[in-house]
Every structure is written in structure tokens, then in C-alpha cells.
Amino acid sequence: MATEILTNGGTMRDVADELGISESIAAKHYAQWDQRRQDRIESLMESIRLGTKRARELKVVAVR
DSSP, X not given: OHHHHHHTTOOHHHHHHHHTSOHHHHHHHHGGXXXXXXXXXXXXXXXXXXXXXXXXXXXXXXXX
């Protein structure tokens, strides 16, 4: 039920309410199914990857 709610755009609050648990317990068990969370993590990792790549490029230019 929780994964269906989250994959269809529901929130952790929706999961908690439906399952009769606290929002923090819902997040603890089902955070990996929250697409918005996954999107934020992917965006963050891409920013880090691009930043690291750019830093390496700048270092190479500075050394030359």
C-alpha cells in the first residue's frame, strides 16, 4: 500500500495516515520509494559529479 501511494504521487503523510503510523516511521521504512526524494538525490549527485569534473578541468587549466 505504501509503495503504491508514494509511486502515485502521495506523500509520507499520506502513507502514515493510511497505515496508522507516524510520519517518521513511514519515512524510515518507505523513503526509498518516494520519487521526489530520489529525484533530489539524483540531482544532488549530478551536481557533485559535474562540480568535481569542473574542478578537475580548472585544475588542469591552472597547471598549464
